[in-house]
Amino acid sequence: RSKTIQRGTHTLFSRQMGIEIRERATLMQHLHKAFDAGRLFLMYQPQLDLRSGRLTGLEALIRWRIDNGELMPPNEFIPLAEYSGLIVSLGAWVIRTACFAMRRLQQMGIALDTMAVNVSVVQFRQDDFVNHVRQALEDSGLSPHNLELEMTESVTMEGSRIFEQHLHTLRQMGVNIAIDDFGTGFSSLSYLEKLPVNKLKIDRAFVRQIDTPDGPKIAELIQQLGQKLGLQVIAEGIETRHHWDTLLHMGCEQGQGFFIAHPMPEEALAAWIQAHQSSTKDEKKGTV
């Protein structure tokens, strides 16, 4: 009798797992096809100097329009791309596309400091990662100083020689490195301190916390840590004027978020930037 129960449980368990694996495999196939068919695209979210309102950069964010016209969130398909290895070619494509877009803006006379691109640790660990970056810069004609790679902290990078070598080479080339979602990962501070990075990104969760009884304490800690380590600090997820003011008050001088602008397609950037520039000029005129 106990055997039957055991067999029963086993069947149920493996059936559930089977469905999950099948669903994942199907999704993976769709993702591969979408990538090959050019159905993935990038949106760009403005980043501002919070003191002056000046536009300093853009963050490139990937989008996948699925067959029914809806967008599949990157948080759902990037892990899959990492798992299947597709992230290597996908990520190289993201870097290239973002470099070319930034270059096109420059050619229109729009000069920004940085194009920020999200990079997975899986990409960072590839032997030819730096070559991909170098090639994208060369082909697009973008200066390495205008490119920023955003990586999230991960235990898997700690002690990885190839990862550290890549970081050093990229910094030597002049490419900027930011740690994304800072404070939500698992690497040790002593390790992070040794990494050649330029910038910390305060995670959205800590900006949201400003509205809670906890207030801005974690955001403040990250700001102070960045300052002590000589790093720039940028906040993501600024949704209100109050978030902006609180961050600026604690010394955080860069930010992005829905209060400023949602991510937008490349075609919408020039008009947004123009409108933004004339509105910040008007504000200045108004205060003089």
Ligand code: C2E
């Ligand atoms: P992330 O790099 O931390 O990007 C910030 C996310 O917050 C984006 O979500 C952005 O649309 C969203 N966001 C920006 N401002 C606000 C705000 O004021 N309020 C709220 N609620 N959300 C805001 P998205 O585009 O869905 O991307 C999610 C994550 O997917 C990214 O988080 C990043 O980790 C990953 N990702 C996106 N594009 C790429 C990519 O090209 N490559 C890799 N490896 N990862 C990517």
Ligand code: MG
């Ligand atoms: Mg990011």
Ligand code: MG
């Ligand atoms: Mg982030």
Ligand code: MG
């Ligand atoms: Mg985030």
